[in-house]
Amino acid sequence: MTIELHSEIVLKGVPAAPGIAIGPSYLFRKQTPEVQERHLTADVLESESIRLDNAIARSKKELVKILDFAEQKLGPQQSKIFEAQMMILDDLILFETIKKNIRSRLRNAEFIVQEEINKYQRMMSAAKDEYTRERANDLEDVKNRIIRNMQEERLVSKVDGSSIIISHTLAAADALVLSRNEVLAYATEGGGATSHMALLSRALKIPAVVGLHQFCSMVHPGDPVIVDGYSGAVVINPSRETIRFYERKKTEHLEFESRLATLRDLPAETLDGHRITLSANVELEQELNFLKLQGSDGIGLYRSETLLLGREDFPTEEEQYRQYKLLADSLAPKNVIIRTFDIGGDKLMSHAVKESNPFLGWRGIRVMLDKPEIFLDQLRAILRASGRKNVSVMFPMVSNIKEV
Numbered sequence: 001m002t003i004e005l006h007s008e009i010v011l012k013g014v015p016a017a018p019g020i021a022i023g024p025s026y027l028f029r030k031q032t033p034e035v036q037e038r039h040l041t042a043d044v045l046e047s048e049s050i051r052l053d054n055a056i057a058r059s060k061k062e063l064v065k066i067l068d069f070a071e072q073k074l075g076p077q078q079s080k081i082f083e084a085q086m087m088i089l090d091d092l093i094l095f096e097t098i099k100k101n102i103r104s105r106l107r108n109a110e111f112i113v114q115e116e117i118n119k120y121q122r123m124m125s126a127a128k129d130e131y132t133r134e135r136a137n138d139l140e141d142v143k144n145r146i147i148r149n150m151q152e153e154r155l156v157s158k159v160d161g162s163s164i165i166i167s168h169t170l171a172a173a174d175a176l177v178l179s180r181n182e183v184l185a186y187a188t189e190g191g192g193a194t195s196h197m198a199l200l201s202r203a204l205k206i207p208a209v210v211g212l213h214q215f216c217s218m219v220h221p222g223d224p225v226i227v228d229g230y231s232g233a234v235v236i237n238p239s240r241e242t243i244r245f246y247e248r249k250k251t252e253h254l255e256f257e258s259r260l261a262t263l264r265d266l267p268a269e270t271l272d273g274h275r276i277t278l279s280a281n282v283e284l285e286q287e288l289n290f291l292k293l294q295g296s297d298g299i300g301l302y303r304s305e306t307l308l309l310g311r312e313d314f315p316t317e318e319e320q321y322r323q324y325k326l327l328a329d330s331l332a333p334k335n336v337i338i339r340t341f342d343i344g345g346d347k348l349m350s351h352a353v354k355e356s357n358p359f360l361g362w363r364g365i366r367v368m369l370d371k372p373e374i375f376l377d378q379l380r381a382i383l384r385a386s387g388r389k390n391v392s393v394m395f396p397m398v399s400n401i402k403e404v
Helices: 042-074 080-089 092-105 109-125 130-150 172-178 196-204 240-263 287-293 304-308 317-331 365-370 372-384
Strands: 009-012 014-017 020-027 163-167 183-188 208-210 224-228 233-236 280-282 298-303 335-339 391-394
Touching: 014 196, 020 183, 020 240, 042 080, 042 092, 042 109, 042 130, 042 172, 042 196, 080 130, 080 172, 080 196, 092 109, 109 130, 130 172, 163 172, 163 224, 172 196, 183 196, 183 224, 196 208, 208 224, 224 240, 280 287, 287 317, 298 304, 298 317, 304 317, 317 335, 317 372, 365 372, 372 391
Parallel strands: 020 163, 163 183, 183 208, 280 298, 298 335, 335 391
Antiparallel strands: 009 233, 014 208, 020 224, 224 233
16 A cells, blocks of 8 residues: 655745634535526516525525624624625615516526626626725625525535635635634635635634635645644645644744733833833724733724725714724723725726826825715714714825815
């Protein structure tokens, strides 16, 4: 009997959630539903429409369960990304167009659903900004969910033992459902640091690395894998020496955090008596408890554009007020600095905005000054939330005194 020894492979991806995990790989192969074009006769159009309605209803039930689980595990704010998918299923114009095409073209529902939603996916995938491209993955997930339910197929969500989930792409719903198992880490070929999967991984405190080119073709089920969510490194079939290195690194991180814990409540003060305010940057509501545990002096930067994730419109003044008040109340009397929306024109325009310098051009404070109806809603919400007198406001991308 011969034993094949696999050599160590080191890949570099994008760190999406911090932490180090060592364990066996589980290849999560999410099969894309196969859709074939079928010609229909007029007498089956009604039953085809009912089949589509049933699939949409079943998809809604699945997402309601996922949403409930997300709210329990992550809280209401982070779970809103699944509300956005439910809103797609409630899009009357989209599904009326799909039903109209089924009737006029006499084609099966799966084929028309795929064709129609693909149009929107192509537009979003071609966008210049990463945020919009990532939203194409949400559309893909909804589309495949509807088609699978029409074909009455089911996805695997049970994983035996502690595993590192390996996948080409991983939708937020997949990451959340799989987290009910003993997931050590996520590693994917696709995705970015701003993807919903990455945000969920950080909230779930599960290490993750994304953007690993041709990763799935290099790893076999059960292969030992190391995921370093700090540096973005992933090692397949690590040597004993590499395993020892990462075990030491993991232990050192834990020991370092343990040592820091003893300093948590001490003032941040230099030897000559100068006091420094050490605050934390925050994106998600779920980070508040961790922030308190680390002894932060408050929030040095709250990125309010996090409120735009998973939605196509801007949050109302009341929605923003509730979120900002939650931050202020949770940290009081410590200070909270809320940055107004740091966005570019791509968030407001259906077409690309051509600029010689898009990173410093029409974005941040300049977009908000040109859109006072959005800006005033946000400023009113921040002012209303400042009742404890611990809220400050930061304006992004200011380039001159006139803007102030």
